[in-house]
Amino acid sequence: MKNFKKQFPLLEQYTYLNAAASGLLSEALLDFRQEHDLDFLIGGSLFREQRNEVFLLARKAVGGLFGCAPNLVALTPNFSLCFNLLMAGIDPSKKVLLLKNDYPAVNWTVTSRGFDVCYAEINEDLEKNIAEAVAKERPDIFAFSLVQYIDGIKMDQEFLKQLKSQYPALLLFADGTQYCGTESFDFSTSALDVLGASAYKWLNAGYGNGFFLFKDHMQELFTSENLEVKELQSRNKPYHGSFIGKFEPGHLDTLNFGSLKVAVDLIKQVGMEEIETRIKDLSKLAKQKLSEKGMLENSVVNRKQHSSIFNIKGDEKLFQKFSGSRIICSQRGDGIRVSFNYFNTEADLDQLLKQIN
Incomplete structure (x- = not known):
């Protein structure tokens, strides 16, 4: 192609x-959306009964592209919403390292919740600055963007692996909105504990869709008591009561997450x-x-x-x-x-x- x-x-x-x-x-996405809405037009609730299959296929597509088991892929309308849910479930006594002037949806979500926060500078010595901040401040979590939205400064993945090796208890939460879709990436072998992304940029998936990938051990941090949206889960959802279900309150959109699947398929085709x-x-x-x-x-x-x-x-x-x-x-x-x-x-x-x- x-x-x-x-x-x-x-x-x-x-x-x-x-x-x-x-x-x-893309033309492929337009074709899918027109067919989707036609099916909804003539099917109504009968069409909606097939929604769980749409979401399962989207999870499999995203997981397959980025190296994550489908049952650890959460579908979200955007990065900001799911990251807020994630941080709402984290013990507020934890100390969090941020990057100065990182994307507001990352930093504001943390600072607005009263976490103990420390910072590292974004410049040509980014990785050195992070290493020094971790050694000095000993944070529990490092939340950051893999690629900076203003100037495109990109995090060194090998550095992250070294950092994780030196500080295995340090949780790495990454925003991949400006990264996912630009190069091959295997979440399962990466240093990251959580990777989230909105998919309307480099994945060309349109608006209203994104995803979060979790390492299996993250489930241990989220009990039914420390994520308040647990009761919003629909009883007939396949992920009701599960770890992923905590990040998918309410109904998901078949148009948007079907679009995500089509966009991933196009990337695989290219x-x-x-x-x-x-x-x-x-x-x-x-x-x-x-x-x-x-x-x-x-x-x-x-x-x-x-x-x-x-x-x-x-x-x-x-x-x-x-x-x-x-x-x-x-x-x-x-x-x-x-x-x-x-x-x-x-x-x-x-x-x-x-x-x-």
């Missing part, structure tokens, strides 16, 4: 460098290895070209590895110049954020660079 513009029609009209803000609607190769090659080239033009901060330039998200130096005038040239990107922090997904090409990068000259 090489003709990505055919699967994502918007690419025929725009240079789309905004996956970090929102993924695209091939995760090809996606990873395309993104890494384009990211490496973009970093080189943007660095040569002096458009990147040293905290990014000096990193050995980086994501495909870049915050380039630019003001409102440059942003409007991009917009006038049909380049879609976002203003974030003090600059302009551009991001490259597997459907982007060197021609897209060239178009961006042409406007910077």
